[in-house]
Each structure stands twice: as structure tokens, then as C-alpha cells.
Amino acid sequence: MASGLQRRLLLLLLAPLLLLAALNTWFDFRSADSAALEQDRQLLAMVPMMAASVVARGATDDAPPVLLMAPPLEDFLAQRPSLSAYAFVAREGSVLVGDSWLSGMPPATGEPEFSSQEFDGVTYRIVSQRVHTVAGDLVLRLADGSDPRQQWLRLLWLKVGLPNLVLAVAAFFAVNWAVRRALRPLIELKEAVESRSPRDLSALDAEGSPDEVRPLVLSLNRLFDLVNAQAESQRRFVADAAHQLRTPLAGLQAQVEAWAQAVGATAAKAHPEHVYMENSHLAPAELEGIAITLEASQVFKLRQAVRRTSQLANQLLALSRADARSANTQxxxxxxxxxxxxxxxxxxxxxxxxxxxxxxxxxxxxxxxxxxxxxxxxxxxxxxxxxxxxxxxxxxxxxxxxxxxxxxxxxxxxxxxxxxxxxxxxxxxxxxxxxxxxxxxxxxxxxxxxxxxxxxxxxxxxxxxxxxxxxxxxxxxxxxxxxx
CATH class of the missing domain: 3.30.565.10 (Histidine kinase-like ATPase, C-terminal domain)
Structure with missing residues (x-):
């Protein structure tokens, strides 16, 4: 009973905690996604300024264009020295100016394209777009490695999974301890009932039981009282019956003993050649070798029956007195x-x-x-x-x-x-x-x-x-x- 309640309480308490942990993880992802969308908008807003930074063609066709960065672009790159990159890429995919790892085929359309790429252990969010500059049509690429969504996916087990796992384990032990402590009175009640002898019908301690269990304890005590009263009534009946039988049986046994002695003496006189042995412990089978009258044989059988009945009454009385529940009161x-x-x-x-x-x-x-x-x-x-x-x-x-x-x-x-x-x-x-x-x-x-x-x-x-x-x-x- 207690183990079943304990499992149910643990399930009912831990299930909401696990659900809250899952919701917390989902909200963290939502927050990271919102931050990533904001970062995409910031990158897209810098594309026109980056295109306007090209102020002249290179000295030759293969020379890089001349750039003059606007102050917002300089601040953006300066605040992220190891987490930002840019490049102007020719239509064939070669980098004219900027970070060489941003090379690649240009977008198929003139619309901006967003992608993610890992470089040097950092996952970057990259915006690519065809732009028209004074140096001609180029492909502009601007990368930002501070996007929280990109780092979150890589460090998911550390930033989300590990804290939630630690929280779940700690909650399990805390809730398990609390449930065990709360159910201790009920478990003690169960152990007290299990360890009892079948003959022990004494009342359980109702005052030491929790309020929720007290009605059960009181009901058990009432049941114990009823069974005890019934057993006591049965014991009294057996004791009274055995006690009442002792007096008439004693009188009957005395008369039968006297009759048996008289019959035995008569049989001995009638058959002096046989020795008559007066022995209260002889069984009827042991008397077969003694030549006595049929009347004497019946008397001895009657005497044995009276002795057995008297012994049974005495044993029933002794059994009632020896009952564990009544003897323990002394x-x-x-x-x-x-x-x-x-x-x-x-x-x-x-x-x-x-x-x-x-x-x-x-x-x-x-x-x-x-x-x-x-x-x-x-x-x-x-x-x-x-x-x-x-x-x-x-x-x-x-x-x-x-x-x-x-x-x-x-x-x-x-x-x-x-x-x-x-x-x-x-x-x-x-x-x-x-x-x-x-x-x-x-x-x-x-x-x-x-x-x-x-x-x-x-x-x-x-x-x-x-x-x-x-x-x-x-x-x-x-x-x-x-x-x-």
C-alpha cells in the first residue's frame, strides 16, 4: 500500500517538474530564435552601408576595390573582432577583399540569402546578396558569429540539457525524501500491522497517526474490538461449559469408580483362580485376559468413558486459561x-x-x-x-x-x-x-x-x-x- 502511494506521489510530483523543465528548454530556444531573427535584421540593415563603402575600382581588374567603411560598420566589426567577417566576392566566387573563407558561388537571385557556416570552431550567421557598386556588380557577404542561436545548438547539452538534468536529479531525490518522510507514519502503521501476531488484537495508536489515516486506524480498532469480543465470548463459553461440566462429571466419576470397585470385588470372589488387578490406567484391551463377568466388563468401559470425558472437560478449561490473549494480562x-x-x-x-x-x-x-x-x-x-x-x-x-x-x-x-x-x-x-x-x-x-x-x-x-x-x-x- 505504502509503496504504491509512494510511486503515485513521486509520479504526480515529478511529472510537473519534468514538464516545467521541458517548457523552460522550449522557451530558451524561443528566446534564442528571437535573438537570431533580430541579428538577421541587423545584418540585412548593414548590407546597403557595406555596398556604399566601395568608393572606387581597383587599379587593375584583378586589384581589390577601394573601401571606406561607414562608422556603424567600423563599430560593428570592432565590437566583434573574432566573431565577425566580411568579403566582396566576384561573380566567379573568388574573394576580392575581406576574409578568404567567405568565398563561394554567388546567390542565384538578387534577394538576400541567409546561411550558417562553421569556421575555426565558431558557427557564423552569413547574409549574402548581389549589390551594385561603383566597382560594378559584386557579391557582398557579411558574417556574424555572435548569433546565440548558432552557439546554442552546439552547446545544447551544456547550457540547457545539463542544468535541466541536474535539476531533475536533484528534484527526484528531494521529492523522494519528502514523500518518504510524509509517508513514514503510514509505513510504520503498515509494518506494525504486518509484524503483529494473529492473536494480537490490541488497539492501534490512533493519536500517533496522521489525520488522513486516523479514520482507517479507528475502523481497524473497532474491527479488533469486535473480533476480540467475539473470541472472548467464545473463550468464556468454553471455560464456563468446561467448569460447569466438572462438578457433575466428578460426581458421576466417583459413583462409577465405587461401582467398578464393587463389581471387581464380586468378580474376584466368583473367580478366585484369577487375580483381579485394580488399575485405573488399564485400557479395555488389557482387561480381556481377566475372566470377569459381562457386567464387570461394561462397568470398566463406562469408567474409562467417564474418565475420558472428565479429562476432556479439564483440558478444555486449561486451553481456555492458557489462551495467549488472556494469559498476557497477568x-x-x-x-x-x-x-x-x-x-x-x-x-x-x-x-x-x-x-x-x-x-x-x-x-x-x-x-x-x-x-x-x-x-x-x-x-x-x-x-x-x-x-x-x-x-x-x-x-x-x-x-x-x-x-x-x-x-x-x-x-x-x-x-x-x-x-x-x-x-x-x-x-x-x-x-x-x-x-x-x-x-x-x-x-x-x-x-x-x-x-x-x-x-x-x-x-x-x-x-x-x-x-x-x-x-x-x-x-x-x-x-x-x-x-x-
């Missing part, structure tokens, strides 16, 4: 990453032990700037995903420390969760951070929101979630770099 604090990792390790240790996994911690004392409750949610989702999708007996490592990212001058704090599971194809790693996206052929249960929530939390901390290969090329590493 100030960031100094977070002890080692203490955070130790707390998450203790929370997920039972779930990892149930699947016979080795859940370890590699941590150093490191602090970062961020929202502790959001980082806790991020680590919890990463650990849940690792435990859920890593095969039984696998290894999961939770890390925090310092690392220098490519392109950074100094090391940054980081959080990392690594597993030795099946990993994720490189082509799928970008999409796995999208909401409700699950990899094809993924075993286990989930809603596809855990990594989307983690990515949203990374955006709040002005970073992004990195999906890397595990050490040795096996498994997956999820890393988040944070400001120190």
Missing part, C-alpha cells in the same frame, strides 16, 4: 524450574510405575521468567502424553537446565520431556501440535488437546514447542526454551 514471575520438575515427577510417578516405566529426572538449579501455573500444566500434558503412548517398560526422562539454541548469543533455560517410545514421523510433527489432531494408528485414548495446550502455553512465553528426536535417534523429545 505478569510473569521468576520460576524455579528444578522445583517444578521435582513436583511433576512426584505427581506422575504412580502412573509411570503402573506401566513399569522408568521415570527419571535430570535437573540443575535454573530459574526462568514465566507463569508457573501454565508451565506446570505444560509439563503435566507432556508427561501424560509420554506415559500414555510409550510402551510398557519404557523410559521417560524429565529435564531442565541451560542450552544454547542455534542463532542465540547466550544459553537459555529449557524444559524437556524425552521418551524411548515409537516416536513421530517428521512430516507429522507440525500437525501433532494442532487441536484435536491425533496421529494415524495411535494406540491409547486421548482427545488430541494435550500438545495443543502445551503449544499455546509456549506462545504465551514467546517461544514454541520443539519436537525433536530422542537421543540415539529413538523416541521423542519435547523441548521448551524460556527467557532467563
Amino acid at each position: 505478569a510473569m514471575q521468576r520460576v524455579d524450574l528444578r522445583q517444578l520438575c521435582e513436583m511433576l515427577l512426584e505427581t506422575h510417578l504412580d502412573a509411570a510405575s503402573a506401566k513399569e516405566m522408568d521415570l527419571g529426572l535430570e535437573a540443575v538449579d535454573v530459574h526462568a521468567t514465566g507463569h508457573e501455573w501454565l508451565l506446570r500444566e505444560l509439563l503435566g500434558n507432556l508427561l501424560d502424553n509420554a506415559i500414555r503412548y510409550t510402551p510398557r517398560g519404557g523410559a521417560i526422562t524429565l529435564r531442565c537446565g541451560w542450552a544454547q539454541e542455534p542463532g542465540m548469543d547466550a544459553a537459555q533455560p529449557f524444559l524437556e520431556v524425552e521418551d524411548n517410545g515409537p516416536g513421530v514421523p517428521v512430516a507429522e510433527r507440525t500437525r501433532m501440535l494442532e487441536r484435536f489432531y491425533r496421529l494415524t494408528g495411535t494406540q491409547g485414548e486421548g482427545s488430541g488437546l494435550g500438545l495443543a495446550i502445551a503449544e499455546e502455553i509456549a506462545r504465551v512465553h514467546h517461544s514454541h514447542l520443539q519436537v525433536l528426536d530422542g537421543h540415539g535417534g529413538r523416541g521423542l523429545r519435547m523441548r521448551l526454551s524460556l527467557p532467563a
Whole structure:
């Protein structure tokens, strides 16, 4: 937009300047032409006086005639010692008296003839006419090299072209600078809009905008307010719905858990030869080898469905709370990453032990700037995903420390969760951070929101979630770099 306006302004401003330069050149030529016409009249007026200057024949036929110059002629020749010349030429073209370079064939008629001729680097205006003198019929030639029209054509590039060219170049730079300076607020507005995150809908500075652009800025701000209000309404709806669902889901889950325990106990008494394992993390497929009644199997499936629904409600609420626009309203604090990792390790240790996994911690004392409750949610989702999708007996490592990212001058704090599971194809790693996206052929249960929530939390901390290969090329590493 700005570049288009700039080109148009430059064109509209420079075109008149170039037109004025062309008019100036045309007027200069007109002035020179007028001066040349005046010079032609002056030369023609001196022809009779020049003819009257012949006062006698020469002593012989080949001798030059005797001349007696009138005072106006003497003044004319004296004022132009190197720019004037005259000659009396015989009918055969030879010069009888005067400058020899003015020789040539006489005019065909008795009318005066004007011509231009260059001699010794000077362009002369010459008038030639047959005249009758006391020495007989002669051809008179009078030349004037001070004619401005003749010199103008030779020095056109210096006297007209060069000044106009310099003027055009200077005008271009001056106008370009003025246009750029005048359009700077508009260009800054364009850059401010282009550099914004799609999630940043804060109002633009209307007071710092020019009067001509202020209505546009105000209209954009109104549009931002409408979109912001709509997004806020949607976030409130999701948060309220998830919050309202938590209470009845918690009650339902408690009743189903109690029912499942009772049914499990009954099944164990009915089939004492089988060992009943009460494990909240067993999937329905893992229960197939346990001989229980059809009623118990349905109860366990119902319990898993209630757990998934409760988890989805909690994740929707977490996603609403982790939204970048709402989280940015709270100030960031100094977070002890080692203490955070130790707390998450203790929370997920039972779930990892149930699947016979080795859940370890590699941590150093490191602090970062961020929202502790959001980082806790991020680590919890990463650990849940690792435990859920890593095969039984696998290894999961939770890390925090310092690392220098490519392109950074100094090391940054980081959080990392690594597993030795099946990993994720490189082509799928970008999409796995999208909401409700699950990899094809993924075993286990989930809603596809855990990594989307983690990515949203990374955006709040002005970073992004990195999906890397595990050490040795096996498994997956999820890393988040944070400001120190």
C-alpha cells in the first residue's frame, strides 16, 4: 500500500517538474530564435552601408576595390573582432577583399540569402546578396558569429540539457525524501500491522497517526474490538461449559469408580483362580485376559468413558486459561524450574510405575521468567502424553537446565520431556501440535488437546514447542526454551 502511494506521489510530483523543465528548454530556444531573427535584421540593415563603402575600382581588374567603411560598420566589426567577417566576392566566387573563407558561388537571385557556416570552431550567421557598386556588380557577404542561436545548438547539452538534468536529479531525490518522510507514519502503521501476531488484537495508536489515516486506524480498532469480543465470548463459553461440566462429571466419576470397585470385588470372589488387578490406567484391551463377568466388563468401559470425558472437560478449561490473549494480562514471575520438575515427577510417578516405566529426572538449579501455573500444566500434558503412548517398560526422562539454541548469543533455560517410545514421523510433527489432531494408528485414548495446550502455553512465553528426536535417534523429545 505504502509503496504504491509512494510511486503515485513521486509520479504526480515529478511529472510537473519534468514538464516545467521541458517548457523552460522550449522557451530558451524561443528566446534564442528571437535573438537570431533580430541579428538577421541587423545584418540585412548593414548590407546597403557595406555596398556604399566601395568608393572606387581597383587599379587593375584583378586589384581589390577601394573601401571606406561607414562608422556603424567600423563599430560593428570592432565590437566583434573574432566573431565577425566580411568579403566582396566576384561573380566567379573568388574573394576580392575581406576574409578568404567567405568565398563561394554567388546567390542565384538578387534577394538576400541567409546561411550558417562553421569556421575555426565558431558557427557564423552569413547574409549574402548581389549589390551594385561603383566597382560594378559584386557579391557582398557579411558574417556574424555572435548569433546565440548558432552557439546554442552546439552547446545544447551544456547550457540547457545539463542544468535541466541536474535539476531533475536533484528534484527526484528531494521529492523522494519528502514523500518518504510524509509517508513514514503510514509505513510504520503498515509494518506494525504486518509484524503483529494473529492473536494480537490490541488497539492501534490512533493519536500517533496522521489525520488522513486516523479514520482507517479507528475502523481497524473497532474491527479488533469486535473480533476480540467475539473470541472472548467464545473463550468464556468454553471455560464456563468446561467448569460447569466438572462438578457433575466428578460426581458421576466417583459413583462409577465405587461401582467398578464393587463389581471387581464380586468378580474376584466368583473367580478366585484369577487375580483381579485394580488399575485405573488399564485400557479395555488389557482387561480381556481377566475372566470377569459381562457386567464387570461394561462397568470398566463406562469408567474409562467417564474418565475420558472428565479429562476432556479439564483440558478444555486449561486451553481456555492458557489462551495467549488472556494469559498476557497477568505478569510473569521468576520460576524455579528444578522445583517444578521435582513436583511433576512426584505427581506422575504412580502412573509411570503402573506401566513399569522408568521415570527419571535430570535437573540443575535454573530459574526462568514465566507463569508457573501454565508451565506446570505444560509439563503435566507432556508427561501424560509420554506415559500414555510409550510402551510398557519404557523410559521417560524429565529435564531442565541451560542450552544454547542455534542463532542465540547466550544459553537459555529449557524444559524437556524425552521418551524411548515409537516416536513421530517428521512430516507429522507440525500437525501433532494442532487441536484435536491425533496421529494415524495411535494406540491409547486421548482427545488430541494435550500438545495443543502445551503449544499455546509456549506462545504465551514467546517461544514454541520443539519436537525433536530422542537421543540415539529413538523416541521423542519435547523441548521448551524460556527467557532467563
